[in-house]
Amino acid sequence: MKKSVFIARNQRYAQQVGALLADMEKISEETLNRKPANGGWSAIQTMHHLILTEELSLAYVKKKMSFNPEFEKTGPGALLRGFLLWAYLSTPFKFKAPKTVGDESLPASATLAETRRRWQDARDAWSVFLEQMPEATAGLAVYRHPRAGRLGWAQMLAFFETHLNRHEKQIRRAISTP
Numbered sequence: 438m439k440k441s442v443f444i445a446r447n448q449r450y451a452q453q454v455g456a457l458l459a460d461m462e463k464i465s466e467e468t469l470n471r472k473p474a475n476g477g478w479s480a481i482q483t484m485h486h487l488i489l490t491e492e493l494s495l496a497y498v499k500k501k502m503s504f505n506p507e508f509e510k511t512g513p514g515a516l517l518r519g520f521l522l523w524a525y526l527s528t529p530f531k532f533k534a535p536k537t538v539g540d541e542s543l544p545a546s547a548t549l550a551e552t553r554r555r556w557q558d559a560r561d562a563w564s565v566f567l568e569q570m571p572e573a574t575a576g577l578a579v580y581r582h583p584r585a586g587r588l589g590w591a592q593m594l595a596f597f598e599t600h601l602n603r604h605e606k607q608i609r610r611a612i613s614t615p
Contacts, residue, residue: 440575444567446594451560453601457484457608458553464612470546473614480611482543483604484552489538490600491559494593495566498579508577511589515578519592522585526599535583 461469461480469480478486501508509515525532533539567590580593588596 440567440570440572440590443570443575443590443594444564446591447563447567450594450597450601451564453598454556454560457601457605458549458556461549461608461612464549466548468612469549471611473611475614478540478543478607478611479546480608481547481549481552483608483611484556485543485547486534486538487601487604488552488556488559489542491556491563491597493537494580494597495559495562497581499566501579501581502574508574508579509587510576511578511591515587515589515592518582518585519588519595522582522588522592522596523599525584526596526603 461484464480472479472482536542575590578587578589580588580590582588582593582596585592585596
């Protein structure tokens, strides 16, 4: 697969993030930072969970690629793991987030402007990375998801989209419940 496909998919994901942030402009800071009565993360905390996921994913692939290890080619195993991850995230069941992107890593409160800036920085960093990524790595399973294992770039970007879709529902519930 050519890296241009990943760049286009990353741009599509960036548009989804932009649309969500634009929708959140209409919501008060108090509402965005309010935790749901039944527990869970506030809308802002959920957005920060998504940001952390992107930031830590990028740090991971940069580190892995920095010392030229041998990566397996993206094949049926990565496709299956990507599908299973999609199915896992598409269920209505709650799952405990890994510590690095969970409760202890999330701010108690934040402004939407801070959140937007941080998310845009993460999006920009991914765009630059994918533009500069060597074409030879396009067919390799470089990314490692904590639960699904090694994935190719397409499966990683699909994970970002599915993860956003799952948590966008959570964000909208958090802002709609008193």
